[in-house]
Amino acid sequence: MEKVTYIEIESLEGVQEHAIIDRGNGEYTSMLKSTYKAQQAEQSTPILSDESKTK
Amino acid sequence: MATSPNYGWLEPDNTDLVKNGALAIRTLGNAIDTTMATMTPKSTVTTKGDLVAATAASTPARLAVGNNGETLVADSSTSTGLRYQGNFAAGKNKIINGDFSVWQRGTSFTSYAGGYTSDRWTGTLDTSSAAVSRQTFTPGTAPVAGYEGQFFMRFTRGTGGTFCNVQQRIEDVRTFAGQTVTLSFWAKASASCTIEPYYIQSFGSGGSGDVSASFGTSTTLTTSWVRYSYTVAIPSVAGKTIGTSSYLAILTARITSGTNVDVDIWGVQVEAGSVATAFQTATGTIQGELAACQRYYWRAGGEAAYQRYGTGFAGNTTRVLFTFSPNQTMRTAPSSLDYSTICLYDGVTIIAATNVAIQTGTKACTELVVDVASGLTQFRPYEIMANNSTSSYLGLSAEL
Numbered sequence: 001m002e003k004v005t006y007i008e009i010e011s012l013e014g015v016q017e018h019a020i021i022d023r024g025n026g027e028y029t030s031m032l033k034s035t036y037k038a039q040q041a042e043q044s045t046p047i048l049s050d051e052s053k054t055k
Numbered sequence: 056m057a058t059s060p061n062y063g064w065l066e067p068d069n070t071d072l073v074k075n076g077a078l079a080i081r082t083l084g085n086a087i088d089t090t091m092a093t094m095t096p097k098s099t100v101t102t103k104g105d106l107v108a109a110t111a112a113s114t115p116a117r118l119a120v121g122n123n124g125e126t127l128v129a130d131s132s133t134s135t136g137l138r139y140q141g142n143f144a145a146g147k148n149k150i151i152n153g154d155f156s157v158w159q160r161g162t163s164f165t166s167y168a169g170g171y172t173s174d175r176w177t178g179t180l181d182t183s184s185a186a187v188s189r190q191t192f193t194p195g196t197a198p199v200a201g202y203e204g205q206f207f208m209r210f211t212r213g214t215g216g217t218f219c220n221v222q223q224r225i226e227d228v229r230t231f232a233g234q235t236v237t238l239s240f241w242a243k244a245s246a247s248c249t250i251e252p253y254y255i256q257s258f259g260s261g262g263s264g265d266v267s268a269s270f271g272t273s274t275t276l277t278t279s280w281v282r283y284s285y286t287v288a289i290p291s292v293a294g295k296t297i298g299t300s301s302y303l304a305i306l307t308a309r310i311t312s313g314t315n316v317d318v319d320i321w322g323v324q325v326e327a328g329s330v331a332t333a334f335q336t337a338t339g340t341i342q343g344e345l346a347a348c349q350r351y352y353w354r355a356g357g358e359a360a361y362q363r364y365g366t367g368f369a370g371n372t373t374r375v376l377f378t379f380s381p382n383q384t385m386r387t388a389p390s391s392l393d394y395s396t397i398c399l400y401d402g403v404t405i406i407a408a409t410n411v412a413i414q415t416g417t418k419a420c421t422e423l424v425v426d427v428a429s430g431l432t433q434f435r436p437y438e439i440m441a442n443n444s445t446s447s448y449l450g451l452s453a454e455l
Binding site (some may be wrong): 007009011012013018020026027028029030031032033049 | 326335390391392393394395410411412413414422424426446
């Protein structure tokens with residue numbers, strides 16, 4: 001089970017919230033929180049939008 | 056006496072009074088026979104597509120037709136000086152890493168829905184009971200002569216769910232639009248299994264809705280390597296709106312029936328035309344294929360316990376800023392970062408990283424932040440490196 005934490009990073013571009021996804025075994029993936037949420041939404045409807053068309 | 060216009064055979068003039076007709080006919084017949092003996096009989100060619108080629112001066116011989124998609128090349132080592140050979144031209148295959156030679160992310164994936172496995176390869180499935188792993192050919196056993204593959208992909212489908220596939224998303228939906236294309240690959244399965252390849256034209260964010268269809272043929276795989284090919288007309292994009300990150304997805308080993316089965320696949324090729332020509336990778340070279348993969352995903356690591364990734368400086372006591380430039384311009388600014396076992400080093404002390412993230416980036420240069428719990432000295436330079444582990448890595452993703 002993935003564990004996700006969120007951190008804020010301030011830069012010249014402003015403050016952005018990032019997701020840190022713990023994939024286990026000391027492996028992590030980080031991305032913008034908005035990107036992570038979009039991916040989660042896509043996976044919750046299993047590319048299924050793709051595959052449903054193949055039925 | 057007159058002569059014939061082409062071969063100079065002796066023949067009577069129109070006005071001659073023939074005194075010895077038998078001799079005249081015999082003379083003409085012998086002349087014709089002599090000429091015909093120098094000509095190639097039509098029986099030389101026996102098969103559709105056969106050619107007549109010379110094995111020496113004035114010595115014609117049959118050159119048997121080649122296989123579909125092959126081209127004729129000069130080769131002085133053959134009897135006719137000619138030889139058919141497969142089309143190994145780079146660039147014809149739009150599938151990157153079709154020989155599964157590049158596995159930057161690892162070699163075994165137990166769950167990969169929506170994620171990537173072997174470089175450029177992803178999949179969709181509605182069951183968690185599926186896996187992908189890299190398998191190694193025993194030397195000399197790759198399924199195609201003339202291309203000694205090293206690895207192939209094993210796609211394992213367990214139970215549950217109704218669909219699963221491995222697919223590659225070819226950048227830009229304009230690819231092959233309005234063209235007939237042929238998909239080909241070698242495959243085998245550990246048990247009864249049927250696949251039916253599919254394609255999806257995705258017009259990207261802000262673009263028109265997807266267009267998808269089957270390649271039109273179902274195939275029941277056997278336990279032996281067999282090359283399969285499928286031809287389909289990809290629709291035109293006329294009248295469509297093309298958004299960002301559009302692609303043409305090719306769903307290859309799309310399993311339509313069969314559970315608890317291992318599907319092995321290798322040598323995937325998608326090319327224009329209706330014939331599957333000899334397999335060739337997209338670039339034709341090892342370094343080219345890796346670079347093509349790195350346009351979408353770039354990873355460093357795994358080479359040394361304290362492998363260095365670069366140098367940055369401490370912005371405060373818990374964060375280092377680090378400019379990181381992959382050696383390959385990426386498709387877009389990276390949208391995510393993979394990492395493992397990273398630390399900072401100031402020449403004396405090693406401090407383990409707690410988080411690493413992309414602060415800002417472009418296609419060619421990305422600034423990362425590396426966080427630690429405490430202990431940095433503001434404005435001091437730090438090396439970013441593996442924390443005593445060859446399992447350490449940094450990876451940037453700009454995948455579709």
